[in-house]
Amino acid sequence: MKLAPVDYLILAIYFGFVLGIGWRLKRSVASSGDFLTSGRSVPVWITSLAFLAANLGAQEVIGMSASGAKYGIMTAHFYWIGAVPAMLFVGIFMMPFYYGSRARSVPEYLKLRFDEKTRGLNAITFAVMTIFSSGISMYALGLLFQLVLGWSFTASVLLSAAIVLVYTFLGGLTSAIYNEVLQFFLIVLGFTPLAILAVAKAGGWSGMQARLPEVMTHSWHNLASASQNPMGVDAFGLVAGLGFTLSFGYWCTNFLVVQRALAADSMSAARRTPLIAAFPKMVMPFIVILPGIAALVLAKMNVGYVLPLKGNSYDYDQVFTTLMSQFYPSGMMGVGLTALMASFMSGMAGNVTAFNTVWTYDIYQSYIHRGAPDAHYLKVGRMATIVGTGLSIATAYVAQHYNNIMDILQLVFGFVNAPLLATFLLGMFWKRTTGHGAFTGLATGTGVAALTLSLTVAEGKGGWITNLHQFPSTMAQNFYIALLAWISCFVVTILVSLVTAPRPEKELEGLVYGLTKLPEEHGVSWYRKPAPVAVLVIVALLLLNFWFR
């Protein structure tokens, strides 16, 4: 793939705007709160789009179109079952406790609700995870631009890291959030034409249905058993594993996304943030998955498109970029690559800003240096940005040399939030849950997950101790590990809570259901209230699932 000068110009203009936004926001940063939590002052349309975009990395765009080509429209379950219900839940039921407790981070909520050790466990796990995720994101960027454009790995990694560092260092969380929104618009406006062109060329949806096996164009028809579909999952594994534990675990407890909602300017805005984000989330499959399915059709139609190969097998990860190079002339090509670059960068920025906050408030201020003036923590937050970016770059190079370690880590990140979900559900909705219960449950759940991975095998992965069970796919393995981790954490937390002393109810006000005055809103129009927005989301979700059943 070759770029024309105009493509480089577009990339340069984007970099200019990104840095300019950071520079302009520098003035609004006066305290550690402004830098790390945006001073809780961001309008709801911005937090909503950032909530969505923080999760919408380039790995997702490329991975989802690859899955589209591999598994068909079933891939949309990652959005319809695997995201939207959890987004509704966190907005309606959990945000009153997150936002209402005034906690500045997810680990800090655990400190308020339970105790110091539960917070410490979560803060440290989370900090390590963000650094690795951000490093993996950089690694993927370096690899893609090397493969597609022949750029040097080091040059793309260092350039993108430098830009991310500058804008997050200057404007903090607000800067990261603003650029996530810009990236979101760029993805939508830059990739929608590709989806339309590819689907139209493939004969529209009906033409695609006619040319593909039935399993590729139906999302629910072939889920009775794992052997009926290429994903290797059954309806129970899908709904309980992906739809409940994995998805609720991610959207409801991951500080990276929750932080965006907490930046909103009011409780009502914080609650509506994930609900409003659910609308664009629902239609994302049309932009990222449909091109993948269309590519499969085009390859069968003899129009000059062939599926990319790596050795003797298809390299689905290249489907998106090969489509782009054959549908986009210079100009839109630059926009498409800029959008990819932008989403890699905001993936990094999201992790770096979440790392900052947890490091500064939950580790540094809690365990290393208490009671300093706020200016000190602002400085620490800024330093953490530099250190976090540096560690991410180091991780990217480690990933380049030790691919296997990264595979395992990504497997582990897949279910690390599953036991945490049980901790949060019990903590928020059962006042009897104790700190000892939460900590023991969390440790047990994580242990059970690791043990299950060591005892089962899927596609040659896992089973380091022995092979007790063979899963039809890594996806199925992942779903069931998450489910077991969740159940064991849930049960152990309840058992240990029942034999340890509960906290006095007075201390739990504002933190637990039943002891918190839930916000009531009078005199605002219906679309500014969380419940009616949620109903609209549910109706749209049901229609989509019915349409593509």
Add this chain to the structure above:
Amino acid sequence: MLDLRTPTGWFFSILGVILVGLGVLDPGRASLTTLNVNLYSGLPMLIFGGVMLFLARART
């Protein structure tokens, strides 16, 4: 604080102008389509950019 609609509006207006300009003067070619992709993708960006700028201005 900076109104995000202003830089967003300018960014997409500039992209729109570049793409529409290319589409009119030198449409370029892609192997799988004969449509003027730059023109038809640039127009929505130009409109979106304009709307963002209008909204930012309408508020202040």
